[in-house]
Amino acid sequence: MRYPESARLPDALLKLGYIYGEAGEIDRAREVLQKLVQAYPNTQAANLAERRLQALR
Template sequence: DTPLSRPPAPEGEKEEYQQAYETFRNGDYSRAMALFQDFLKKYPKSKLADNAQYWIGECYYMRGEYEKAILEYEKVIQLYPRADKVPSALLKQGFAFLQLGDKVDAKLIFKKVVKNYPTTPQAEIARKKLKALP
């Protein structure tokens, strides 16, 4: 049994995720995105997969690529419907629509956050955004 044929150790998985996250925090969004994408290819069933997908959306958002961010956040919602990142992904979709000047879709998304996740911090942020929008 060669080392390459064995499944990777869980701590390797966590370390790779952490490296991608630190790269994001340091502002290197292109590199962080590549690291998160590699992570998802290597560990598609990881408990951190929904988080990695969310941070890919954040990388696009931070680069001002709001349409792509919306699509990546949507993957979190579709692929990991019960994940704890879903309310955040939905909320950030709303913010991305606002950045694009699309207040109608932003409002729809914010209302969905409030309706589907009423007791979350994301719902509280969505409520404030809805009050601020005409």
């Protein structure tokens, strides 16, 4: 990643996970969303990612 400390990165990863999920790439969506939760655990984006992960199962 070019800017790993960017404040926008959690939101960008969340959107990327959503896009993969909508495109039917469920494994990639899970991978991105899990990475988001691990890297940015106390963010709103991580909370939304956890909800999305539950919906993907």
